[in-house]
Amino acid sequence: DAGVTQSPTHLIKTRGQHVTLRCSPISGHKSVSWYQQVLGQGPQFIFQYYEKEERGRGNFPDRFSARQFPNYSSELNVNALLLGDSALYLCASSSSGTSETQYFGPGTRLLVL
Amino acid sequence: GEDVEQSLFLSVREGDSSVINCTYTDSSSTYLYWYKQEPGAGLQLLTYIFSNMDMKQDQRLTVLLNKKDKHLSLRIADTQTGDSAIYFCAESMRGGSYIPTFGRGTSLIVHP
Numbered sequence: 001d002a003g004v005t006q007s008p009t010h011l012i013k014t015r016g017q018h019v020t021l022r023c024s025p026i027s028g029h030k031s032v033s034w035y036q037q038v039l040g041q042g043p044q045f046i047f048q049y050y051e052k053e054e055r056g057r058g059n060f061p062d063r064f065s066a067r068q069f070p071n072y073s074s075e076l077n078v079n080a081l082l083l084g085d086s087a088l089y090l091c092a093s094s095s096s097g098t099s100e101t102q103y104f105g106p107g108t109r110l111l112v113l
Numbered sequence: 114g115e116d117v118e119q120s121l122f123l124s125v126r127e128g129d130s131s132v133i134n135c136t137y138t139d140s141s142s143t144y145l146y147w148y149k150q151e152p153g154a155g156l157q158l159l160t161y162i163f164s165n166m167d168m169k170q171d172q173r174l175t176v177l178l179n180k181k182d183k184h185l186s187l188r189i190a191d192t193q194t195g196d197s198a199i200y201f202c203a204e205s206m207r208g209g210s211y212i213p214t215f216g217r218g219t220s221l222i223v224h225p
Contacts (some may be wrong), residue, residue: 004155035210042117042201042215043156054124056212088156100211104156 002027002099004093004105006047012111013081021108025093031055032074033102034066035090049074050096075109114174117216119202124222128171131189133219135202138183146213147187150199159187159200180223197223 001079005024013019025032030052035043049068068074071095078085088109092102117137125131125174146161162169162176162185169176175188189196199220203213 030203040217042203042217045212045214049210092156093149098211099157100205101161102211102213103158104148 001078004091004103005104006089006108008108010107010109010111014113015020015081015083017081019078019110021089021091021110022073023077023091023105024041024073025091026103029095029103030072031093031094031096031099032068033068033094034074034076034113035104037090037093037107038059039053039087041060046076069078081112086110087099094111116204116214117204119200119216121217121221122220122222124190124224125162126225127192127194127223129192131192131196131223132158132198132222133187133189133202133221135185135187135216135219136183137202137204139204139206139214140180140183141206143184144211145176146201146203146205147174147176147185148201148203148215150201150218151215152198156201167221192221192223194223194225199222 008021033048037043047055047066052068063079066076088107090107091105094102109110147159148156152200173190177186201218202216205211205213
């Protein structure tokens with residue numbers, strides 16, 4: 001069975017641009033969470049979605065937004081990119097919004113120049 | 114300050130045991146996790162322990178939890194070069210969504 005998949009694997013953008021990152025959860029999982037991992041740090045929680053509804057939001061500016069589709073895949077959007085947005089963006093899926101375990105994808109590495 | 118703290122580096126010889134330590138601050142933590150991240154990859158869930166347990170063993174991995182001291186450790190027996198990676202400790206709390214809070218990670222280097 002396929003694990004969590006993310007696309008693209010790598011991305012280079014310039015300051016002020018917009019980016020969309022995509023995630024497909026494990027088959028049968030209905031919850032998707034997004035994390036930002038800056039080099040040398042642990043992942044920081046951005047959003048959690050369950051059944052297309054936002055269930056949690058971390059301490060990130062409004063430039064960050066996300067949505068979940070009927071097939072449970074998800075997109076993370078970041079507007080007006082800053083140099084500090086350069087990071088590995090990780091998607092994690094879990095079977096439900098209250099599952100104690102999450103399974104992570106390989107991430108999308110974003111570089112903002 | 115950080116909710117979860119870990120030492121940054123650990124170096125061991127192949128075949129020895131590795132012990133990676135972690136302290137957390139929130140006494141209402143419900144689950145405590147260990148994740149492994151290899152270079153350029155996402156996070157792999159290694160094991161997790163419920164907060165009413167003291168110990169959990171899974172093949173070469175042993176997790177010890179000291180709730181009084183808010184201390185979690187991961188012991189890897191017979192450490193191999195393939196165990197070289199960054200290990201993240203994380204805690205989560207009951208209350209709807211088990212969103213983990215991660216430490217900064219411990220870089221484990223295994224040398225021959």
